[in-house]
Amino acid sequence: MLQTISLLMENKPGALMRVTNLLSQRLYNIESLTVARTLDPTLSRMTIVVDVDSTLRRQVIKQMNRLVNVLQATDLTEAPAVSREMVLLRIRVTMETRTAILKEAEIFDARVVDSSVEGFAIEATGDPEKLNEFIDVMRAYGEIEVTRSGMVAVSLEAKKLKLSAPVPAGAEASLQPVR
Amino acid sequence: MSLQLKLGNGENQQMPTLMSGAKILLECLVREGVDCIFGYPGGVTLPLYDAMYDHPIRHVLVRHEQNASFAAEGYARATGNVGVCCSTSGPGATNLITGLVDALMDSIPVVAITGQVTSKLIGSDAFQEADTFGITRSCTKHNFLVKNIADLPQVVHEAFYIAKSGRPGPVLVDITKDVFSGQGQYAPVSAIHLPGYKVFTEGHTGQIRRAAQMIWEAERPLVFGGGGLVASGASAELRELVEYLDVPAVLTLMGLGALPSTHRNFISMPGMHGGYAANMALSNADLLIALGVRFDDRVTGRLSAFAPHAKVIHVDIDPAEIGKNRAVDLPIVGDLKRVIGKLAKVAKELEPSESGKNRAARAAWWGQVRSWQEAHPLVPATSTSEIKPQHVMREIDRISCGEALVAVDVGQHQMWAAQFIRFNGPRQWMASGGLGSMGFGLPNAIGVQFGRPDKLVFAVVGDGGFQMSIPELSTIASYGLPIKIVVVNNGYLGMVRQWQELFYNNRICAVELDVFPEAEKLAAAYGFKGRTVDRVEHLSSALEEAVKEPGPYLLNVRVSPTENVYPMVPAGAALNEMVLEPPRPVTVPK
Ligand SMILES: Cc1ncc(C[n+]2csc(CCOP(=O)(O)OP(=O)(O)O)c2C)c(N)n1
Ligand SMILES: [Mg+2]
Numbered sequence: 001m002l003q004t005i006s007l008l009m010e011n012k013p014g015a016l017m018r019v020t021n022l023l024s025q026r027l028y029n030i031e032s033l034t035v036a037r038t039l040d041p042t043l044s045r046m047t048i049v050v051d052v053d054s055t056l057r058r059q060v061i062k063q064m065n066r067l068v069n070v071l072q073a074t075d076l077t078e079a080p081a082v083s084r085e086m087v088l089l090r091i092r093v094t095m096e097t098r099t100a101i102l103k104e105a106e107i108f109d110a111r112v113v114d115s116s117v118e119g120f121a122i123e124a125t126g127d128p129e130k131l132n133e134f135i136d137v138m139r140a141y142g143e144i145e146v147t148r149s150g151m152v153a154v155s156l157e158a159k160k161l162k163l164s165a166p167v168p169a170g171a172e173a174s175l176q177p178v179r
Numbered sequence: 180m181s182l183q184l185k186l187g188n189g190e191n192q193q194m195p196t197l198m199s200g201a202k203i204l205l206e207c208l209v210r211e212g213v214d215c216i217f218g219y220p221g222g223v224t225l226p227l228y229d230a231m232y233d234h235p236i237r238h239v240l241v242r243h244e245q246n247a248s249f250a251a252e253g254y255a256r257a258t259g260n261v262g263v264c265c266s267t268s269g270p271g272a273t274n275l276i277t278g279l280v281d282a283l284m285d286s287i288p289v290v291a292i293t294g295q296v297t298s299k300l301i302g303s304d305a306f307q308e309a310d311t312f313g314i315t316r317s318c319t320k321h322n323f324l325v326k327n328i329a330d331l332p333q334v335v336h337e338a339f340y341i342a343k344s345g346r347p348g349p350v351l352v353d354i355t356k357d358v359f360s361g362q363g364q365y366a367p368v369s370a371i372h373l374p375g376y377k378v379f380t381e382g383h384t385g386q387i388r389r390a391a392q393m394i395w396e397a398e399r400p401l402v403f404g405g406g407g408l409v410a411s412g413a414s415a416e417l418r419e420l421v422e423y424l425d426v427p428a429v430l431t432l433m434g435l436g437a438l439p440s441t442h443r444n445f446i447s448m449p450g451m452h453g454g455y456a457a458n459m460a461l462s463n464a465d466l467l468i469a470l471g472v473r474f475d476d477r478v479t480g481r482l483s484a485f486a487p488h489a490k491v492i493h494v495d496i497d498p499a500e501i502g503k504n505r506a507v508d509l510p511i512v513g514d515l516k517r518v519i520g521k522l523a524k525v526a527k528e529l530e531p532s533e534s535g536k537n538r539a540a541r542a543a544w545w546g547q548v549r550s551w552q553e554a555h556p557l558v559p560a561t562s563t564s565e566i567k568p569q570h571v572m573r574e575i576d577r578i579s580c581g582e583a584l585v586a587v588d589v590g591q592h593q594m595w596a597a598q599f600i601r602f603n604g605p606r607q608w609m610a611s612g613g614l615g616s617m618g619f620g621l622p623n624a625i626g627v628q629f630g631r632p633d634k635l636v637f638a639v640v641g642d643g644g645f646q647m648s649i650p651e652l653s654t655i656a657s658y659g660l661p662i663k664i665v666v667v668n669n670g671y672l673g674m675v676r677q678w679q680e681l682f683y684n685n686r687i688c689a690v691e692l693d694v695f696p697e698a699e700k701l702a703a704a705y706g707f708k709g710r711t712v713d714r715v716e717h718l719s720s721a722l723e724e725a726v727k728e729p730g731p732y733l734l735n736v737r738v739s740p741t742e743n744v745y746p747m748v749p750a751g752a753a754l755n756e757m758v759l760e761p762p763r764p765v766t767v768p769k
Contacts, residue, residue, distance in 0.1 A: 009375065010374070010375055013324075014312065014316070014322075014324070017313070017316060018316060021316060021317055025317065058502070059499065059502075059503055062498055062499035062501075063499050065377070065498070065499075066377075066497065066498070066499050067321075067375070068320075068321045068341060068373060068375060068376045069375055070375050071374055071375035072375075162377070163374040163375070164372075164373060164374055164375070164376055164377060164378065165372075166370040166371060166372040167340060167344075167370065167371055167372075168369065168370055168371075169210070169336035169340070169367075169368045169369060169370055169371050170210040170211060170212075170336065170367075171210065171211045171212030171339075
């Protein structure tokens, strides 16, 4: 079963690599990965969907939390969370199929973002299952090209985020945080 | 005074001064208390070495960068302070790697400084360019690439903080040549802030209380301690705890010395080549008080059969260690020194009345442990016709009286040393535990001797590992380090030969070391004394002569070539299926 991991991390070069390394060293294939800045520009939020051996899931999360650049790694697989994905799809249409396609798009709550004589560009969001169906339906109408965003997820539980306080620098400095 | 305030308004900050990046780096190292660096120069670190020319920090020139990282580790293992090594870009950096991974596996605080090509050349396959930042990502606890001189002081202090705090480990700082040679405004950094770097020190009070209760309730408790005890400096607290509770203790290869080897509560090292009593105690305990151990496969044997009757209290500073290999009944995340101190205090508060103390059961448990010790003590093999390697260890033990610092290499001799050399305290025993890197012993001893110049330091190495380290004889001679090198020379890659003999039908392949340099001539070529002994009656006097010699000494001891290490838990077997001697397996009474 796929695992959904949400990470809050420092927006720094190399941070992404450290996270994915924990998966690639075990030869786990990442199904999807999204990462973008948060409201605080020094941080990024990342959502990873990956097939991790069930016995190792907790271990992988702990090892992610251990990374210096990671503020919080959470397993959202079984936690209350909402997840969404976006599809951008280009479809070639004929004059005969135009209306039917628009109808279908409406059913899936998808929006036409570009329209020309040759076809449409359509944007759809939803959970991945629903998007799969949408893509299947569209395929029935003609040649399509699909780009998926990968899943983004948000936990529905407020998780306390404990951040480390600054510590004094240098040898004489104790290793205790300054309060 | 609030640090935030100090940082915020900058009132207390020194006026910035214009300095080169190389000088800034050295300033930061001084502020971190660094007194020596093990390194090897090259093209991109030229500006750094230029700054070192008239700087008080001592640079120790090793003969190969791998040995710079091993020496830095030795310094750190012996002193508890961060060891520092340094190399140029490309081949210099790649040569450091084995020592970095070694430090990672054994949680040793090391900071590695590597030079990188000029920032605008990165990615252009410039001369001696390697992607050090990428290559060392998984070889370090954390790593940095500095392309901007303004970031340098902050990064250096962060590197030291990460290396020494929490679960210690190696941190690499890759610095471009233009940063070294450029000029920047330097003001001492007063604080570092790593919001995502979590260090858990205190231990959960409620969990510590429960642990104390579990200990009092147990009938067959056992302290199972490891390298974390040494890293945390928890020896005094550990001693107080085991003495107060009167619990037997076993210490892993990495934990040796955390209790004095002669302490009455110390049983022996457990594991693949551990003592019978230690392995039997683990197999029969009803409670493991696991302190700074990671349940490594060389210690547990077949994991599913490890300590099958025991509940486990696991104390470790790294949450990712808890439950990694063995399910835990009571986890405590914290610094061992603090947690053990608190545990002893709480245990005293909760001390049950006489009737609740399980006195009879505890006495029976001790009786059982003592009877295992008596049934199969670790006794060094001796012979009158040849020198047994175990006998060499006992002689080193006799001469060092528990006071020497001993760096070992990897192989059979390492196991015999662990079995037979005793230590009065922690940080006296340097062994590559997790990575098992041959070539570790000799360069490690160099770092140890620099860290503890007043101490008698042995490098106890195999003839295989020694030949990986020969270039460092030059370093030893050049600095006049009075290291006593003892080569336990069996003419074989002994540990591999042992496995071929036992598990591959004695098909001995690629393990013969038929050529070995004449020790006396080899040492003389470097300008110090050396000798080969091959007769039992010469061993003690040769060792004594080595120790009396004020300078370095190379003692090559020809030992019985086909001696095997016992006891042994074959790979995949349970601890209580250990083989005491060939070929009689022990059946264990239930
Ligand atoms: C760098 C490295 N290469 C290979 C090994 C595998 N290995 C483990 S022990 C050993 C033999 C060591 O021989 P020697 O140094 O003579 O010690 P002995 O076992 O004979 O005491 C080898 C090859 C290793 N641990 N490290
Ligand atoms: Mg050998």
